Amino acid sequence: EVHLLESGGGLVQPGGSLRLSCAASGFTFSSYAMFWVRQAPGKGLEWVSGFSGDADGDETSYADSVKGRFTISRDNSKNTLYLQMNSLRAEDTAIYYCAEGQSASIYSTMDVWGQGTTVTVSS
Amino acid sequence: DIVMTQSPDSLAVSLGERVTINCKSSQSVLYSSNNKEYLGWYQQKPGQPPRLLIYWASTRESGVPDRFSGSGSGTDFTLTISALQAEDVAVYYCHQHYTLPPTFGQGTKLEIK
Numbered sequence: 001e002v003h004l005l006e007s008g009g010g011l012v013q014p015g016g017s018l019r020l021s022c023a024a025s026g027f028t029f030s031s032y033a034m035f036w037v038r039q040a041p042g043k044g045l046e047w048v049s050g051f052s053g054d055a056d057g058d059e060t061s062y063a064d065s066v067k068g069r070f071t072i073s074r075d076n077s078k079n080t081l082y083l084q085m086n087s088l089r090a091e092d093t094a095i096y097y098c099a100e101g102q103s104a105s106i107y108s109t110m111d112v113w114g115q116g117t118t119v120t121v122s123s
Numbered sequence: 124d125i126v127m128t129q130s131p132d133s134l135a136v137s138l139g140e141r142v143t144i145n146c147k148s149s150q151s152v153l154y155s156s157n158n159k160e161y162l163g164w165y166q167q168k169p170g171q172p173p174r175l176l177i178y179w180a181s182t183r184e185s186g187v188p189d190r191f192s193g194s195g196s197g198t199d200f201t202l203t204i205s206a207l208q209a210e211d212v213a214v215y216y217c218h219q220h221y222t223l224p225p226t227f228g229q230g231t232k233l234e235i236k
Contacts, residue, residue, distance in 0.1 A: 047225045
């Protein structure tokens with residue numbers, strides 16, 4: 001069974017940094033694209049970033065709202081996805097979900113999601 | 124970015140009745156090379172992560188009850204629940220992954236009348 005467990009969320013001041021992790025199990029991690037999606041309190045879903053699987057050449061992509069501030073990475077030896085978040089703003093406050101793609105392509109849909117980790121940016 | 128617009132924003136339906144949720148994309152999400160619509164539907168219950176219901180516009184994810192179905196092509200898509208059950212109370216999102224960044228509709232909140 002596929003399982004995704006996010007960690008690393010918390011309270012941080014504006015301008016601060018956090019590193020989120022997503023530990024994956026139950027599938028061949030390196031073969032699948034992985035994604036971060038966030039949901040601000042009481043709001044809808046916003047795609048944040050994606051990282052393709054190894055068959056698709058390590059392609060990454062970011063939403064304009066986080067480009068230049070967030071960095072996605074993966075360690076296939078540890079079956080773990082990361083999101084380094086710098087220069088955090090109040091509008092980055094959200095639940096951050098990790099999700100598995102249906103294929104290696106960064107254009108794949110997201111079929112399994114973790115429970116999420118909460119990031120709060122406030123002074 | 125492709126804008127996804129759902130209608131209605133919310134609806135209340137009686138148990139056992141049919142539910143229809145619409146989603147319109149600002150441009151086609153059909154990838155001509157494989158003839159697939161890059162459109163999916165998610166269900167999100169309170170306090171839970173989203174759950175994939177439908178992908179490729181009309182393919183039901185494994186384990187999803189067959190009362191859920193998806194249809195449509197090009198820019199207009201529909202999620203249908205044939206007979207509403209109490210456990211279907213949730214927010215439903217359409218999602219395009221044809222272009223980067225992938226985008227979601229604003230969500231449709233479904234309640235029991």
